[in-house]
Amino acid sequence: MTEHLNRLTPRQIVFELDQYIIGQNDAKRNVAIALRNRWRRMNSPEDIQREIIPNNILMIGATGVGKTEIARRLAKIADAPFVKVEASKFTEVGYVGRDVESMVRDLVEQAVGMVRTQKKEEVKQKAEQAVEDIILDALIPPVHGSSAVKIKADNNTSEVMPEDDAELNQRTRERFREKIRNGELDSRKIDIEVQQNQAPNVGMIGGAMDDVSMMNIQEMIGNMMPRRGKKRKVTVEEARKILLDEEASKLIDMDEVKLEAIKKAENLGIIFIDEIDKVASSRSGGGGGPDVSREGVQRDLLPIVEGSAVNTKHGVINTDHILFVAAGAFHVAKPSDLIPELQGRFPIRVELNSLTESDFYQILKTPKNALTKQYVAMMESEGVELEFEDGALREIARIAFEVNSEVENIGARRLQTVMSLLLNDFMFDIPDVIGADSHIVVTADLVSEKLSALVKNRDLSQYIL
Missing domain, CATH: 3.40.50.300 (P-loop containing nucleotide triphosphate hydrolases)
Incomplete structure (x- = not known):
């Protein structure tokens, strides 16, 4: 620790x-x-x-x-x-x-x-192996001795492969294991069984009961009731995600988790x-x-x-x-x-000090999670390149500081309001009007054009969050 x-x-x-x-x-x-x-x-x-x-x-x-x-x-x-x-x-x-x-x-x-989460990460490799085995069992049921291998297909029919013994069956399973790992069977649909917790919602009649007692009663009744499995038909890719958490949970000791957590x-x-x-x-x-x-x-x-x-x-x-x-x-x-x-x-x-105009400028420019970087990332997901000129950042900082001074000081949260008003038109027009591979440059003149009228207007109710 x-x-x-x-x-x-x-x-x-x-x-x-x-x-x-x-x-x-x-x-x-x-x-x-x-x-x-x-x-x-x-x-x-x-x-x-x-x-x-x-x-x-x-x-x-x-x-x-x-x-x-x-x-x-x-x-x-x-x-x-x-x-x-x-x-x-x-x-x-x-x-x-x-x-x-x-x-x-x-x-x-x-x-x-x-x-x-930490414990599940430690057993992830074993859980992935167990999930692969479950998926393989759904695709190719294991056989013992002389038999035939049946591979389940999407149309509920089976492809029958004659076999002499279980050894060849095992080699077939290993080949399919490689296919599962390589993602070649991700779209194949299989039937899996998912465990469901039957813990009920319990209400009490009579005097008040504290949260802990209520939680303990619900957990006790939930543990007494049998877990039921539910059949689901999903793709191999979905099955891997669903089963991984379930198998990892089986491999960790929850009593140890609780002691370590406390x-x-x-x-x-x-x-x-x-x-x-x-x-x-x-x-x-x-x-x-x-x-x-x-x-x-x-x-x-x-x-x-x-x-x-x-x-x-x-x-x-x-x-x-x-x-x-x-x-x-x-x-x-x-x-x-x-x-x-x-x-x-x-x-x-x-x-803590109140934020200055210079602080606002640095907040827009420096932090790893700066608002400007967030908007750049969002527009990049649409294939649009967004660029802020330095003068634009200084103008945004000036306007945010001025509004805080004249209306109500809500600190750095004001920047979210100003940035939203500045870029909302662009965000609305993407991708219908402004298509991919476009390049938007935010200049000081653009900031002044979109926001200066709002600053001059003393009725700034739009800014108050």
Whole structure:
């Protein structure tokens, strides 16, 4: 688990984040240190490991400046399970809906999925061999002793090949195995049997039951009921895809997967709590109303962030070493409006800067997933070449920054609106009017022509998302 983190030094982590996120160097440095500290803890003496608690981070900044993207990219770099939740979802009085522990259960589900995928990849070669055998059995049933080989054809008839013994049958199967591997039989239709899980949807009459108990009951009843096979007639190519996942699942030990997933979630999991400022109550207000609900949410969050045992369908998970990253704009409330106990659990405070016109230009040009590169790729799929001149990128950045300043600052998300309005006509005309092998050049004049009138118009409702 720690081998991958060993290669990620703080500078390397910041370098990786720089490939997708412009600016916000202070936030990048802090999350890089927090991630490296996980490796440092897991490689510390055992008697002190439990005592080293994560430095949870509170990000303060307006929407669209990169708070969520930093946390999400950090999880991808670390190959760690990641869950994003919105604190405002827990503000209802009585918490009708999801309870705060659901974020931990979601994290475990993410970890189980990651470990299961990894294990399936490890047994992929064996699973492919098993799938080939199933497909071969459907095409050429194995024989023992003197018999005849029947090869099933598409029209439900059989091509009969006389044989003397099973040895020749085996050689025929191997020849067909090569044909399957080379894709020569991909269009041949065969009958396969697919396992179906008969787990029912269970409802309870009477008192309320928590999510974990309900999931456990459904899983228990599902395991008691026999699995039924369903016959399907599909092509060899489709059969390979359908059967591969099924055969790989048979080769992995799910008990081992669950244990490893819980360990991964406990030591590497990242939970991003967005809009935490929405549950901060004003200290100057009275003692009732919505503030009571908000403070109740904070008190429910506190034991999870402090470290507690949460029961999930895959086992009990301790949250002591999960990294929590909270974020909020804090336009109205302040971090000090959070209850003191919760404030103390987010010792690292990072204030993210508002994006400048220069930042917008770099966001359009530099990241690996830049919007300009996304549009180039989409048009390339239609055979159309799209090119952005440097002056056009600067004009797009200027307009996006101006609209943010005059209407509502939604950060980098404004670029999506501006780019969509700029290129929508082209996207609509491809491929009916603008055919393949066309070359579109986006110039500064084109950007001004399409967008300048909208900027001058003070009624910018089209921009507000």
